[in-house]
Amino acid sequence: MSDVARAAGVSPALVSLAFRDAYGVSKSSRDHILATAAKMGYQPNRVASRLASKTDDTLGVFLLDLHNEVFADMFDGMREAAQLTGRELVLAVGSVSGGLDRPALDSLVRARVDVTIAAGLLLSDSELAAYSGRLPLVSVARIVPGFDAVASDNVLGASLAVEHLLSLGHRHIVHLASPPTDGYLGRREGYARAMKNAGLTPHVITCGYSRSAAFELVGPLLDSADRPTAIFTHNDQTALGVLDSVHSRGLRVPKDITVVGYDNTSATNLPGIDLTTIDLHPVDLGRRAAEIAVLRSKDPASEPMVEVFTPSLVVRASSAPPQL
Incomplete structure (x- = not known):
């Protein structure tokens, strides 16, 4: 500002x-100052000005992975709500x-954001507890004790997927489960519960979060003589x-094997993919x-707010009765 002045x-x-x-600046003076600043390429430091004015107008956002469209969908919802309240x-x-x-x-923390909205955190509950008091968090898609959270009922969602497969006649259903970390056990639990309720033995294989990880991991399963009829x-x-x-093996979905996903990202509805999946309503x-982050910034001392959404099954062409 000294340079502009x-x-x-x-x-x-x-x-x-x-x-x-x-108040106190004439239009001509303001136009002159802004024009001068524009020529110099000046951009106001919003973090510094926020600290100086002690206003609450900045929300932090943590996204686990920009390659996974579910986080982009969540961000769309965050941005929409933030814009309505004038938050950056x-x-x-x-x-x-x-x-x-x-x-x-x-x-x-260093950016001094008012509240952080965190989608996909993989730190343990005890590690996240260390941020209590210095970084207010609203966890998305995971419930973290002591923090605000908005999540989907993953036990129910996985049960919906398995019950759909059972209704088609599948009995040999394999679940590629996420690594067993705090906050992300619901889909594994829902699958196992639905299988046991049907009198079937769960077959769980732990898989990472990426497309490439699943490609490598599932190969031996597809090549086995006892290939499952469905993978969730x-x-x-x-x-x-x-x-x-x-x-890559010349097999066809769903004739040779049924595949069901989870999240309902935009790619699942593309022609040639048509993936049956569970919609956790990421934008919502x-x-x-x-x-909730805006509410938290206005009332830092209130009790944690936790809301759980109901997921829904989206049936597409990737699921069909097994070929006997």
């Missing part, structure tokens, strides 16, 4: 008033390995990896998480 021939205080559109979003991104969770959260995956990315592996989750 010198170039415009005014005081730094007047520059500050002009950029905040505050500061983004930090993790990785499917979980190794970037802590650095990403620490960067949001813990997210759509891994379901796409299963489809890749199936097609993101929107509500941002609304």
Whole structure:
């Protein structure tokens, strides 16, 4: 601001008033200051100005993986709600390995955001507890004790997927489950419960979060003499990896094997994929998480707010009765 003030021939205080559109600056002076700043390529430091004015207008956002469309869908909901309240979003991104969770959260602490909306955190509950008091969190798609959260009923969602497969006549159903970490056991639990209720033995294989991980992992399963008739995956990315592996072997979905995913990302509805999946309503989750973040910023001392959404089954062409 000092540089702009010198170039415009005014005081730094007047520059500050002009950029905040505050009372006491004539239109001609403000236009002159803004034009000078534009020529110099000046951009106001919103974090610094927020700290100086003690206003609450910035929300942090943590997304686990930009390659997974479910997080982009969640972000769309967050952005929509944030814009309605005049809040700006500061983004930090993790990785499917979980190794970037802590650095990403620490960067949001340093940015002094009011509240962080976190989608896909892989840190344990005890590790996240260390952020209590210094980084208010609204967890998306996972319930973390002591923090606000917006989640989907994953036990129910997985049960819906298995019950759909059972209704088609499948009995040999394999579940590619996410790594067993805090907050992400519901889909595994729902699958196992539905299988046992049907008098069947669960067959769980732990798989990472990426498409490539599923492609490699499922190969031996598809090549075995005792190939399952259906595979239910813990997210759509891994379901796409299963489809890749199936097609690479000259097999066909759903004639040779049925595949069901989880998340209902936009790619699942593309021609040639038509993936049956569970819709956790990611845009709605993101929107509500941002609304709760705004409420939290206004009332830091209130009890944690936790809301659980009901998922739904979306049936497409990738599921059909087994070929006997």
